[in-house]
Amino acid sequence: MRLKFIKPLMPTLVEKPPEGEEWIHEVKFDGYRSQIIKDEGGVRIFTRRGLDWTARYRNLAKVAGDLNVENAILDGEIIVLNEAGISDFRPLRNAITSRQHDLYFIAFDLLHLNGHDLRDMALEERRDILADLIPPDIRIQFSQPLPGDAASIFHLVEQAGLEGMVSKRNDSIYRSGPSTNWLKAKCHTVAEYDLLGVEREPGKPAFALMADRKTGQYVGSAFINSSRAIRERLWKRVQEHAGPAPEGLTRPATQWVKPGIIGRVKHLRGEEDLRHASFQDFREEE
Missing domain, CATH: 2.40.50 (OB fold (Dihydrolipoamide Acetyltransferase, E2P))
Known part of the structure; x- marks a missing residue:
């Protein structure tokens, strides 16, 4: 099966994160939104706009090739960590050209797996499958949910010097383009x-x-x-x-x-x- 790039779902910018148990909250990473596709043709990595940057992310492509799946589409962010362990956009371009081993792919959604389109499944179900898919201690990592209420999480995110947080409805399906099912609050x-x-x-x-x-x-x-x-x-x-x-x-x-x-x-x-x-x-x- 040969899979095609899927235009990403884009979160809506808000001043404050939403409250309520129907939302999950994640760190907003400071990097390049990207999509990993693995199928019978190998691994390809695309930018947010659908450009094939596999050659620029050759180390991550190799790691993705070792995932125990026949075919899959992972939605996530390619980042570099600074000395404090926080994603930092400034050294990212240099890492792409000369420090491939510094790159990480933070996966936060799974759109396709082993011949099945998962976009009509609830977000929490897609993320449960994704979490089980990624082995520990590799350069592809799962974006863990942040525990606690939204206001407290946002305060801690701001204090830690992070870019912000993304809140997503637990039961939301995945549709390309702007969406209010995903909300980003930036510090x-x-x-x-x-x-x-x-x-x-x-x-x-x-x-x-x-x-x-x-x-x-x-x-x-x-x-x-x-x-x-x-x-x-x-x-x-x-x-x-x-x-x-x-x-x-x-x-x-x-x-x-x-x-x-x-x-x-x-x-x-x-x-x-x-x-x-x-x-x-x-x-x-x-």
Whole structure:
């Protein structure tokens, strides 16, 4: 049997995880959503968008080939762990090209097994089968459910420095595309960025345009919801440090600034660019 890639089910982003016994909760891993297919043609590993990246994940493909199944489709995340044992997106690309032995596949769903399409089964039944399928101590691991109530789990996830958590209805079936049967709640973090300018339009919220401190690349905007005193002090500094627009950036109603103002921004973890970001405070470079 030759199996085909299945477009993944995509969770809906929410501010807080749902409460209730009908939900299971898992860690949201910071990596590449991927799909492992094993069939009579061997093992293939696909990206979230259906690109065949088997050659890039050759070590994981070899491990998947040893699974005791005739054919299967596993849904999961390819990750790298940092020194604290937490998935870390930053070294992932380097690991793919030069450190294959650092890669893990965290399996959280099973869509097909030995000639049977499992997508109409309840999630908890699919996961029970998946858990029994994966042997211990290999680079393919089962995403264990987190015990406790949702609020307590989310607090612990945030304290541990994890990206967030995913909550899934126990009885949900698997359908490709966006779904409210899976909900992801992401934690926030605070970091410093270089201020490029402030966008202000009459009757609209003001936004700070930020750049990565190492690369100087624009990473997004942050809503300025600081105290009135901070906002007034910021605008005074912006006017005093007015400068030309960075090359390649054109934004209306923006007062650009010279380098030297560093902003503290609260934003969602695990994103390459700023998302759900708010400008907290600023300082001038020493």
